Amino acid sequence: xxxxxxxxxxxxxxxxxxxxxxxxxxxxxxxxxxxxxxxxxxxxxxxxxxxxxxxxxxxxxxxxxxxxxxxxxxxxxxxxxxxxxxxxxxxxxxxxxxxxxxxxxxxxxxxxxxxxxxxxxxxxxxxxxxxxxxxxxxxxxxxxxxxxxxxxxxxxxxxxxxxxxxxxxxxxxxxxxxxxxxxxxxxxxxxxxxxxxxxxxxxxxxxxxxxxxxxxxxxxxxxxxxxxxxxxxxxxxxxxxxxxxxxxxxxxxxxxxxxxxxxxxxxxxxxxxxxxxxxxxxxxxxxxxxxxxxxxxxxxxx
Numbered sequence: 240x241x242x243x244x245x246x247x248x249x250x251x252x253x254x255x256x257x258x259x260x261x262x263x264x265x266x267x268x269x270x271x272x273x274x275x276x277x278x279x280x281x282x283x284x285x286x287x288x289x290x291x292x293x294x295x296x297x298x299x300x301x302x303x304x305x306x307x308x309x310x311x312x313x314x315x316x317x318x319x320x321x322x323x324x325x326x327x328x329x330x331x332x333x334x335x336x337x338x339x340x341x342x343x344x345x346x347x348x349x350x351x352x353x354x355x356x357x358x359x360x361x362x363x364x365x366x367x368x369x370x371x372x373x374x375x376x377x378x379x380x381x382x383x384x385x386x387x388x389x390x391x392x393x394x395x396x397x398x399x400x401x402x403x404x405x406x407x408x409x410x411x412x413x414x415x416x417x418x419x420x421x422x423x424x425x426x427x428x429x430x431x432x433x434x435x436x437x438x439x440x441x442x443x444x445x446x447x448x449x450x451x452x453x454x455x456x457x458x459x460x461x462x463x464x465x466x467x468x469x470x471x472x473x474x475x476x477x478x479x480x481x482x483x484x485x486x487x488x489x490x491x492x493x494x495x496x497x498x499x500x501x502x503x504x505x506x507x508x509x510x511x512x513x514x515x516x517x518x519x520x521x522x523x524x525x526x527x528x529x530x531x532x533x534x535x536x537x538x539x540x541x
Contacts, residue, residue, distance in 0.1 A: 244303075261286050276423070277431060283445075318385060342385075394424055464500070
């Protein structure tokens with residue numbers, strides 16, 4: 240059994256003149272996982288993905304596929320769902336799938352693809368007459384037509400309404416259960432947390448953190464965040480022992496007192512003891528967005 244990672248980058252670098260988009264990056268992606276790649280705009284995600292896909296060549300370093308240099312069969316064994324793909328308006332959904340199927344030596348039955356991606360009801364509709372969610376499901380089907388071992392999904396749910404996004408997630412979850420390896424880029428933290436087994440966060444052309452969503456939350460956040468209107472604090476709160484012993488964990492943001500609470504019970508107990516009014520208390524459990532903000536200091540779409 241081949242235990243090598245399905246993808247490995249070795250000191251991979253890409254320069255555009257004096258600008259280094261990706262710098263000596265080392266990454267191993269195991270087989271059979273959904274691997275999320277996150278980062279703000281300009282972090283180097285697209286450049287890295289395009290080097291792995293073979294669309295552009297690195298300035299230095301190597302990309303290995305199952306521990307070996309990529310060869311001619313590599314592109315036959317991967318599927319790519321680009322963020323933007325132009326489809327021919329005068330072709331139907333079924334004709335589009337059949338056309339793409341004819342490009343490969345090995346392919347899935349069209350009927351199976353349409354069932355998996357919920358396309359049966361629109362099989363005879365023209366590409367310019369389908370909705371945004373239907374279009375994304377068609378593009379996903381096109382990425383699967385050649386039975387790929389490795390699937391690249393570039394922001395697959397961008398622009399979709401919540402219901403269409405959830406429908407797409409269900410299909411991706413089914414694909415995961417087939418043992419496929421997925422490399423996912425997304426601007427939706429909820430999507431990454433829902434779908435990804437492992438995540439890498441990029442900044443300035445390098446990986447700055449990697450792990451499971453749960454591991455990242457544990458390692459890069461500092462407990463639960465509590466906040467309530469400043470007016471709900473007792474007048475003598477800033478003279479209390481609790482405040483004086485925890486100053487570094489209390490801040491005022493837009494008229495609300497924000498508490499960093501490694502121990503939720505301890506913080507709430509002390510707020511009650513101080514006489515604070517907790518009727519307007521908000522509790523924010525750390526998530527991937529908290530991790531991202533802590534690591535980069537900015538939101539994902541910045």
